[in-house]
Amino acid sequence: MAESGNPIPQAASEANYLRFREDSPADEPAVSLDSFFEQPNAVSVRIEAGDDPQRLIPHLSRVKLVEVDFPKFRDGRGFSTARILREAGYTGEIKATGDVLVDLVYFMRRCGFDSFAPDVAIDPAVLEACLNRYPHVYQHAADDAVPIWQLRHPELANG
Amino acid sequence: MYRYDKYDQAMVDARVEDFRDQTRRRIAGQMTDDQFKPLRLKNGLYLQLHAYMLRVAIPYGTLNSTQMRKLAHIARTYDRGYGHFTTRQNIQYNWIKLEQAPDILAELATVEMHAIQTSGESIRNVSADHYAGATADEVIDPRPWAEMLRQMTTFMPEFSYLPRKFKIAVIAAEEDRAAMRWHDFGLRIVKNDAGEIGFEVYPGGGMGRTPFIAYKARDFLPQHQIFSYLQAVLRVWNRHARRDNIHKQRMKILVHELGEEEFTRQVEEAFQHILKLGSDFPQAEYDRIAAYFAPPPFETRLSDEIDRSDPDFAVWVDQNVAAHKAPGYAIANISLKPIKGIGGDITAEQMEVVADLAERYSFDELRAAHTQNLVLPHVRKQDLYAVWQALVEAGLADANLDLVTDIIACPGLDYCSLANARSIPVAQKIAERFADEARQKDIGELKIKISGCINACGHHHAGHIGILGVDRKGTENYQLLLGGSGDENTTQAKITGPGFDEDGIVDAVERAVEHYRGIREPGERFLDTYRRVGMDGFKEAIYG
Ligand code: HEM
Ligand code: SF4
Numbered sequence: 001m002a003e004s005g006n007p008i009p010q011a012a013s014e015a016n017y018l019r020f021r022e023d024s025p026a027d028e029p030a031v032s033l034d035s036f037f038e039q040p041n042a043v044s045v046r047i048e049a050g051d052d053p054q055r056l057i058p059h060l061s062r063v064k065l066v067e068v069d070f071p072k073f074r075d076g077r078g079f080s081t082a083r084i085l086r087e088a089g090y091t092g093e094i095k096a097t098g099d100v101l102v103d104l105v106y107f108m109r110r111c112g113f114d115s116f117a118p119d120v121a122i123d124p125a126v127l128e129a130c131l132n133r134y135p136h137v138y139q140h141a142a143d144d145a146v147p148i149w150q151l152r153h154p155e156l157a158n159g
Numbered sequence: 160m161y162r163y164d165k166y167d168q169a170m171v172d173a174r175v176e177d178f179r180d181q182t183r184r185r186i187a188g189q190m191t192d193d194q195f196k197p198l199r200l201k202n203g204l205y206l207q208l209h210a211y212m213l214r215v216a217i218p219y220g221t222l223n224s225t226q227m228r229k230l231a232h233i234a235r236t237y238d239r240g241y242g243h244f245t246t247r248q249n250i251q252y253n254w255i256k257l258e259q260a261p262d263i264l265a266e267l268a269t270v271e272m273h274a275i276q277t278s279g280e281s282i283r284n285v286s287a288d289h290y291a292g293a294t295a296d297e298v299i300d301p302r303p304w305a306e307m308l309r310q311m312t313t314f315m316p317e318f319s320y321l322p323r324k325f326k327i328a329v330i331a332a333e334e335d336r337a338a339m340r341w342h343d344f345g346l347r348i349v350k351n352d353a354g355e356i357g358f359e360v361y362p363g364g365g366m367g368r369t370p371f372i373a374y375k376a377r378d379f380l381p382q383h384q385i386f387s388y389l390q391a392v393l394r395v396w397n398r399h400a401r402r403d404n405i406h407k408q409r410m411k412i413l414v415h416e417l418g419e420e421e422f423t424r425q426v427e428e429a430f431q432h433i434l435k436l437g438s439d440f441p442q443a444e445y446d447r448i449a450a451y452f453a454p455p456p457f458e459t460r461l462s463d464e465i466d467r468s469d470p471d472f473a474v475w476v477d478q479n480v481a482a483h484k485a486p487g488y489a490i491a492n493i494s495l496k497p498i499k500g501i502g503g504d505i506t507a508e509q510m511e512v513v514a515d516l517a518e519r520y521s522f523d524e525l526r527a528a529h530t531q532n533l534v535l536p537h538v539r540k541q542d543l544y545a546v547w548q549a550l551v552e553a554g555l556a557d558a559n560l561d562l563v564t565d566i567i568a569c570p571g572l573d574y575c576s577l578a579n580a581r582s583i584p585v586a587q588k589i590a591e592r593f594a595d596e597a598r599q600k601d602i603g604e605l606k607i608k609i610s611g612c613i614n615a616c617g618h619h620h621a622g623h624i625g626i627l628g629v630d631r632k633g634t635e636n637y638q639l640l641l642g643g644s645g646d647e648n649t650t651q652a653k654i655t656g657p658g659f660d661e662d663g664i665v666d667a668v669e670r671a672v673e674h675y676r677g678i679r680e681p682g683e684r685f686l687d688t689y690r691r692v693g694m695d696g697f698k699e700a701i702y703g
Contacts, residue, residue: 049402074197074280076320080398083317087436103181103198110316126184133177134314135169139386140438141316148166148310149444156441 006128007116018105018122019115021093026065046097053081057088066090068113070098079111086112086142102126106133112142160221160524161306161451163271170313171268174275178202179261186258197320200279203249204260208576211255214277215267219287219305219329220248220527220534222272224514227525229270231510237263242510244495244503246567246618247326248286248527249277253574275313280321282312282393286328288336289528292452293536295484298350301331303449304385307440311386318393322400322408325393326365337529338645340364340373341621343410344392349379356382362392363414363422366615371411372649376423384430386439391430395422454485455522455537461487465540472547474596475558480543489540491521493533493550494557496565498590501583503531512553520546531567532560563605563672564590567618571611571628572635578611580628580635581661585609588665593672602672605685608643621645623686624668625652637664641671641697642689655698667701674700 007018019025030044033051036059044065047053056063066085068078082094093115096108100118105127108116116122137145150156163171178199185195203214215230222230230250234242237259238252245251255263267273277284285305292300308327318325328339331348339345345361357379364373380388396410399417414422463486467473481490493513496502505513517525517535520542526534538546550556559565566589569575571582586609593599608622612629619625625640636658643652659667672685674697679688689697 073194074320075402076280076318076322077398077402079317079319080394083394087432101194104319107314107316107319123189126180126189129180130177134173136166138170138310138313139315140436147440148170149440151166152164152447153441153443156443 006131016119016121017115017117018127019093020109021114023093025115026093028065030065030067047078047081049075049077051081053084056085060085060088060090060092063090063092065093065095067095067097067117070096070100073099073101073104075099079108082108082111082113083142102130106130110137110141110143110145160223161218161302161448167310168268168271171271171273171275174202174273175261175264175268178264182257182261197279199260201276201281202260202264202279203274203277204255204257205278207253207570208574210253211257211260213252213255213260213263213274214245215250215252215272215274216277216284217248217250217272217527218309219285219291219302220289220529221291221302222525222527223523224518224525226270226272227510227514227517229266229272231507231514233263233266234507234510241504241506243501244505244527244531244533246503246529246531246616247284248289248529249284250527278324280323282315282318282321282325282327285309285312286326286337286342286529288330288332289526289534290336290481290490290536291331291526292454293483293488293490294332295482296333297331298348299331299356300449300452301329301346301348302452303445304346304348304382305329306448306451307445308385308389311440312389315393317390318397321393321397322402323405323410325396325410327389333647335645335647335649338618338621338649340649341366341370341618341645342373344389345373346385348382351379358382358385358388360388362426363411363419365409365411366618366620367409368406368613368615369409369412369415370615370620370651371415372651373411374414374419376419376426383439383442383445384434387434387436388426388430390433390438391426394429394433395425399425455524457485457488457537458539459486461539461541463487463540465489465543469544471551471558472544474600475547475556476543478558478562478600479560483537485537487540489538489543491535491538491543491546492528492560493535493555494559494565495532495555496559496590497554497557498564498594499587502566502568502586505533509553509555512549512555516546516549530561530565532565558596559599561604561606562599563593563602563607564599566590566607566609567622568609569611569617571609571617575611575616577614578628579630580611580637582609582611582617582626582628585626585628585637585661585664588661589668592665592669602676603684605672606644607668618645619643620651621649622652623684623689624671626664626668627654629658631658635661637661639664639667639671639701641694642686644686653694655694655701657702670701670703671697 030046036045095115328342360377361373521535568582568586572578608618609626610617640652
């Protein structure tokens with residue numbers, strides 16, 4: 001997927017922080033979903049795997065960063081969390097934290113994640129290969145990749 | 160049948176390189192086995208008792224002779240000269256070396272095949288009626304929709320880590336030949352009163368240790384909303400399933416815990432939202448795919464006569480040949496259940512014979528059935544005798560389709576590390592007990608299904624007679640079940656009572672069968688009689 005590009009380098013102190021955004025990161029630490037509702041000035045929020053991201057939707061205008069945690073890579077709830085936030089129109093940063101496997105970063109990018117702070121540092125060469133492996137996608141997601149069925153029917157582009 | 164275009168080919172080729180890289184990193188020690196396991200599982204590579212097993216997808220069971228020859232080549236080159244057709248229209252190789260797996264995938268890609276999402280916590284190969292496109296009783300051919308679903312569910316980003324596996328089946332006929340309601344997501348294509356095509360939607364089925372039959376969530380879903388609906392179902396399950404106990408993570412468990420009504424409500428809510436995102440594919444794409452499934456150029460004015468002068472041939476025709484929608488044609492079933500064999504197993508040489516027959520007599524088309532048999536879907540009736548002769552020569556002419564010796568058995572203790580008991584030897588003993596052709600014929604349709612443990616790979620829940628291997632104080636023991644079915648009146652089999660040892664279970668099956676023969680009414684199959692009289696009489700006959 002050409003759109004994924006390469007991460008934009010962060011400060012050396014944040015070697016495990018891969019970021020695909022050009023704006024400056026929110027410098028406030030993320031608070032839990034419950035604390036976020038109690039703190040009207042909070043702009044960074046952390047969503048655990050079992051949290052309901054829909055609770056955040058009415059408050060998205062003040063959010064700059066959502067951290068979505070993956071307690072273990074087998075727990076795929078965070079993928080839906082990112083989709084739900086993007087579908088609600090959220091354009092701020094969505095950061096995947098925890099057990100983030102390099103082979104899954106590509107799919108996380110497609111779901112709307114645009115930064116990654118994995119527990120274990122990711123090998124940049126492997127990441128690059130993973131991000132650029134698939135030439136096409138079969139379905140719409142949170143990115144702007146054009147699905148194969150649409151490529152097959154350019155005549156429908158304006159319909 | 161469907162052919163890849165440059166996009167499909169590019170995706171499958173990319174997956175080969177992806178997997179090659181993952182395998183290389185694993186062998187180089189850059190990944191732990193724990194990290195590699197889910198990656199290889201998403202590509203059908205399973206670690207069994209003795210070696211790696213590779214499961215190759217045969218989407219909706221349809222393949223051509225070139226693909227079958229490639230499967231034979233792989234069996235010969237990378238395995239021990241044979242393969243095993245599974246209960247979900249896939250083929251498995253049981254003796255694979257990890258370092259050769261990427262090469263096998265590369266070989267498969269040259270004939271438009273793959274092993275993507277054939278195991279692991281993913282959306283599996285979409286299965287369909289193996290008579291699709293050949294039977295008269297279907298609304299439309301279900302395979303264009305199955306192919307559509309294959310593409311749309313390939314590498315779905317949101318569902319990169321589902322709680323568990325997810326199996327889809329699509330049928331379009333009144334008669335269910337695909338055990339549709341035993342799937343996580345069953346679809347039946349129907350036509351409404353206005354003549355529009357849509358789906359009956361059945362979520363929440365599955366076997367395993369906690370069996371559930373899928374319930375009907377929708378009587379009519381307009382056809383072009385199916386992908387939105389599927390995404391809604393997956394999203395509700397992905398978000399709300401338990402993640403703390405692998406045995407409780409299948410969708411059927413969530414459906415059961417929430418209740419059908421509440422699950423449907425949540426799905427409908429998510430569906431209304433997803434529908435607005437416009438991710439469903441357009442009619443033009445459906446038309447493009449459907450064109451590949453246009454009926455082959457059937458000859459007209461063919462005779463419906465079959466020369467039955469060879470009595471052995473006549474027996475095979477009566478048992479293994481089914482009606483075709485085109486006059487002068489027939490559907491020929493190839494049994495992979497020889498009396499002394501292992502159900503579903505086939506040698507490379509036999510695969511090549513079948514490939515030749517498909518090329519010569521069946522418009523180059525073959526089907527794999529979930530019953531672990533093969534199908535030549537479009538054979539001229541006048542060619543049946545030649546086909547049969549070639550099958551006899553290849554040892555593939557058993558005339559036992561749907562009979563008592565057409566048994567489904569899982570690998571069991573001979574191959575599987577989870578097993579409590581052996582399955583294959585039990586199947587063989589039952590087959591030998593009932594080997595007599597006249598006796599089989601007299602008994603009629605009877606589906607025996609055997610699993611070596613509660614995971615139910617052998618579908619014992621769906622057997623007219625089911626057998627379940629359990630561990631009883633360290634010795635193999637078998638429970639007997641009656642009354643299951645995977646057809647349009649899907650039912651779950653019930654346990655008769657205390658278990659048996661290996662010889663005891665064969666005797667118990669025979670007593671159940673003899674009881675049926677004693678009390679059946681004209682035209683009744685075993686299942687019909689059981690449904691009419693219930694468990695009690697059978698129990699008495701079995702336990703005396
Ligand atoms: C020998 C290695 C095998 C192992 C370790 C194995 C393991 C399992 C396990 C753990 C389950 C339960 C999954 C669940 O309930 O979520 C299962 C289910 C199943 N397996 Fe296997 N299996 C093996 C071979 C096979 C083979 C050879 C076939 C096909 C011929 C097969 C077909 C199935 C089917 C159809 C199910 C039931 C699916 C359902 O619950 O709806 N398995 N297997
Ligand atoms: S049913 Fe049990 S014994 Fe049989 S293959 Fe499945 S896991 Fe193994």
